[in-house]
Amino acid sequence: MTPCIGQFHSPLIAQQSTGHYTNSSNRFHVYVIGGGPAGSATALSMIKHMTQVGSDQLTVHVVTGPVSSKTAIGETVPPIADHHLHQLGLAPLDHTDHLPCPGSLSVWGQDQPGYNDFSLTPIGQGHHLNRKLFNASLLDAAEAQGAAVMEGAKLLAMRPDGDGYELTLESGGEVCQQHADFVVDATGIQAKVARSLGVARNQYDAVISCCHVFPLNQSKPSASKGSHTLVAAVEQGWWYGTELPKQKALISFCTDKQTLKKGSYQNGSQWMQLLQSSGWFYQQCTERMGIIPEPESLALRVSPSAILSNVIGPRWLAVGDAACSYDSMTSAGITKALEQGLLAGEAIVKRLFDDDAAAMAHYQDRVFAGFNEYLNLHQTLYRSERRFPKSAFWYNRRFQKL
Numbered sequence: 001m002t003p004c005i006g007q008f009h010s011p012l013i014a015q016q017s018t019g020h021y022t023n024s025s026n027r028f029h030v031y032v033i034g035g036g037p038a039g040s041a042t043a044l045s046m047i048k049h050m051t052q053v054g055s056d057q058l059t060v061h062v063v064t065g066p067v068s069s070k071t072a073i074g075e076t077v078p079p080i081a082d083h084h085l086h087q088l089g090l091a092p093l094d095h096t097d098h099l100p101c102p103g104s105l106s107v108w109g110q111d112q113p114g115y116n117d118f119s120l121t122p123i124g125q126g127h128h129l130n131r132k133l134f135n136a137s138l139l140d141a142a143e144a145q146g147a148a149v150m151e152g153a154k155l156l157a158m159r160p161d162g163d164g165y166e167l168t169l170e171s172g173g174e175v176c177q178q179h180a181d182f183v184v185d186a187t188g189i190q191a192k193v194a195r196s197l198g199v200a201r202n203q204y205d206a207v208i209s210c211c212h213v214f215p216l217n218q219s220k221p222s223a224s225k226g227s228h229t230l231v232a233a234v235e236q237g238w239w240y241g242t243e244l245p246k247q248k249a250l251i252s253f254c255t256d257k258q259t260l261k262k263g264s265y266q267n268g269s270q271w272m273q274l275l276q277s278s279g280w281f282y283q284q285c286t287e288r289m290g291i292i293p294e295p296e297s298l299a300l301r302v303s304p305s306a307i308l309s310n311v312i313g314p315r316w317l318a319v320g321d322a323a324c325s326y327d328s329m330t331s332a333g334i335t336k337a338l339e340q341g342l343l344a345g346e347a348i349v350k351r352l353f354d355d356d357a358a359a360m361a362h363y364q365d366r367v368f369a370g371f372n373e374y375l376n377l378h379q380t381l382y383r384s385e386r387r388f389p390k391s392a393f394w395y396n397r398r399f400q401k402l
């Protein structure tokens, strides 16, 4: 993080081509690279807006990326997620597949626990997602609406080819070239498309989560009802714990690279010792989740606070974590992916079919405004924890020595 975060401004509007986008046929081929929530939402939004303008001259391709055997992490969504799903033409989250989440219970900045409940908002309730199922259902919906889904396919490289890009894709060991009239970067924090085009990604912070997912004790009745996410700040960073659908639970320790290395918290027994010394948090976890098994291995995930210098350009646009990513503390990444996907799909259709370059610039402004709001929240939250004056983790975040 730079000493003065300030506001993130768009340097790009002047670079945005205002010309007419042409192609050799009457049909535009848009390639969405990445099959996470942002990619699926963008595909669904494009199809929706095409239907609204009564045109069928668009083929949306979704290149999902390799099928991953890694545990899907990132699971809590606030009530507004249902609103975005509705805007995409999808059903609200149901309680057979996902658990209701009333909000969070945290010890942060003070020794007394405090509730932060979604019930204070008038728009329904939050959820702990079955993340694999959630991602798959969005992708299925995009396919059902007419997107050509290339499951397991991966973008290897791309280069400009006159009126778009030549993409080199790989699927099942086979490599092929495809022409794209427009490319959407939905590859998550890798931002593969933007990086291939040489667009800088500005990183302000990067918190690493050491995640333990384990089966819940079947006799725990609370497991099926869902419950508050537990959050607690400790000297070395912060913890969060949550029950998950299918009788599972997740406990995660979040810290920075230096603290992680110093304490070896990626090691299961060191992690467990730290958890057991966390006082209120450990007690709450055991009350709700029963016996917590010592992890044999932990899933390490990074959540950078980062944004691209430009999230739009000639015949491309970035969405979701590829455009900008937030600290996992906010539980906002999935909702942001859905919201940006909605906006991005509309902007692309306007750009391709109405020659509306301003729609793209408007999209970028919205992404930058959202990121500036997020940076303020990041500062407010990390600066409100003053109980650990000797901790490098908290000192660096309070005084932005990152």
Ligand SMILES: Cc1cc2nc3c(=O)[nH]c(=O)nc-3n(C[C@H](O)[C@H](O)[C@H](O)COP(=O)(O)OP(=O)(O)OC[C@H]3O[C@@H](n4cnc5c(N)ncnc54)[C@H](O)[C@@H]3O)c2cc1C
Pocket (backbone or CB within 6 Å): 033, 034, 035, 036, 037, 038, 039, 063, 064, 065, 066, 073, 074, 075, 076, 077, 153, 154, 155, 156, 186, 187, 188, 189, 190, 192, 209, 211, 252, 301, 302, 303, 319, 320, 321, 322, 328, 330, 331, 332, 333, 334, 335, 337
């Ligand atoms: C520890 C942790 C906890 C989190 N907790 C929460 C939470 O509680 N709530 C919340 O809302 N968010 C949470 N998040 C954030 C959330 O998971 C992300 O913001 C969200 O997944 C972003 O969606 P996306 O579609 O932009 O990217 P991703 O979900 O990362 O999807 C990117 C897709 O691109 C594909 N891809 C990558 N490279 C290529 C390529 N070369 N070719 C083709 N495809 C490619 C990948 O396979 C993947 O399918 C958490 C994140 C972390 C790290």
